[in-house]
Amino acid sequence: MNEKNPLKETFEQTQFQLAGHGKRTVSILKDVVDQVDENIQSDHYGAGKVIDDFQVKMAEFLGKETAIFFPSGTMAQQIALRIWSDEKNLKKVAYHPLSHLEIHEEGGLKELHHIETVLLADKNRVIEFEDVTGMNEEVACILLELPQREIGGQLPSYETLEQISEWSRDKGIKLHLDGARLLEVLPYYQKSAAEIASLFDSVYISLYKGIGAIAGAILAGDEKFIKQSKIWKRRHGGDLISLYPYILPADYYFEKRSEKMAQYFEEAREVAQYFNSCEAISTLPLNPVSNMFHVYFSQPKERIATLLAEVHEESGVGFSSYLTEKTEESCYFEVSLGDLYADIPKEKMAQAFRLLNEKLSSAIKP
């Protein structure tokens, strides 16, 4: 069945790993269940204390009238765009060419909601104010993803966000925030979630990325919007009889990690510097603006895979379990800093990067 995969196998045997919060095992759930009252009543088709309380908390955090818990961001965002499209009776929205909706959802927005899309900006950079004002087509909604994940987690300036927000309001175009990693960019912008969310008509955040819960998403907006989103949640098959197995962990890990984003951000900058000091590596962005970035190698994937596997075995520090081919002569992987990084002894880290750099240097100059 499975091909041998030395990169993945050696990674899984390292004592320390650079990124993430650790393995996604049942213990993530067990740690939560062990410390909550087992007599807590399940939510019931979107109602009940366990879901109400968390939704109120998230609405407050995001500075919106109300919020609703969804099993997935895919569902939440398609629904947001559908509601804004229906309101304007115009089934067209604009977003980045590498938006999650465009490349990871099997075309759900088009196949289920028949919404056309306008792709803003070149795929290798973030959306700027001029991309928005230069649109030739009328749209019901613009979706901005902060940070733009597929290009390493890049951000427009805060002033650009304000410009786009003001312009959209003037034009009667709704602005939706794909804030899958919104918490992760707060330290860079030096803003609260509510301040950023105030620029948008609707906001989605994920609960299993920086926060590291099991699954689930929050969609927030005004009451009329959220009331409609509940109807669409039912239509999508997302209004489950019980969502508490996701809600309780979301709340637990939100409490545990929402205040740690500045730490992850600083660590990301530190790790990116380590990478950028190596031969044939550059990070995207060069200077991270969140806890994430991409690590690019100007060498073929197969060569780097072999080399990283050796570093894993010799250093005991795991860099990545996979590599993605960019061109025949380059490849990359994604790094998102989490709880694990702080556990790596500094000397161990320095040693692993020295080893990586040595191997890269000899690979390049044979």
Next chain:
Amino acid sequence: MNEKNPLKETFEQTQFQLAGHGKRTVSILKDVVDQVDENIQSDHYGAGKVIDDFQVKMAEFLGKETAIFFPSGTMAQQIALRIWSDEKNLKKVAYHPLSHLEIHEEGGLKELHHIETVLLADKNRVIEFEDVTGMNEEVACILLELPQREIGGQLPSYETLEQISEWSRDKGIKLHLDGARLLEVLPYYQKSAAEIASLFDSVYISLYKGIGAIAGAILAGDEKFIKQSKIWKRRHGGDLISLYPYILPADYYFEKRSEKMAQYFEEAREVAQYFNSCEAISTLPLNPVSNMFHVYFSQPKERIATLLAEVHEESGVGFSSYLTEKTEESCYFEVSLGDLYADIPKEKMAQAFRLLNEKLSSAIKP
């Protein structure tokens, strides 16, 4: 906020309850998590041992090539009907007027999939062979719900199922089974799940009804069908990064309860007899064919609510937490037998029903 609701309040304070498996609290999840290895790896967007193993087990149980776990039956069934509609290039399906898809899903099938529906049979009875052969319109798929929940859980004869199946195959019409409560009807039909499923092209079963898990559904069929359903699952936003918080309980409670359906069925017949021996009550169906039935009172809802609340307080046996108005002069509630019934001492039961009957008798003949 909440109005006073003596029926619900008195029900919640009873020592014994007639129906169900008990309160849907966090303990349902805790009991499972406590006995599984916390090092089990999460599934990952529909892949991984924890989801694969359960899907294989369910495919075998249902005698189908393959099966897929869905967060909800709403999602699974819309998708099944969409696949069959697309295959025939005909966006029209037929089902019972009280199908879950028609009355409980905010029109998802129409709003998301633009599938038209033909309503078969009068809403007060099950679909018979003549309803199917008498259809004036061409459809891509027929959905049969076994048992028909909204009319108390009634069933057509097994011969009728065989006739409809053969006829549909001859006509090139797909047959889909809404088997939300399929396990619950096996004792009546005296057939295996696979035998019944063999009459259908695709089958859905629920994991939180008779089985009593937390949420989730299985959709089973041939490989081509399931392959497409995975794409639609992604589009709907149901392809979560982790579904194990539902899968592990589904597996646990399937093992615990799938063999107990004959017991629940027998108990349902016993309890229905108790009800039918009371004044002004008749069950639908009179003689249950599964673990479920409806209890009809030929008296106004408010009067029965008061009376039931008294019985709850005086007997300590809970009949129902709610009543649904049928007409101004009649009302009903639903009963689904589960683990709780066996805990009620026989004498306690008999006493509760005597009390109920006395109160009903005096209410009717003042």
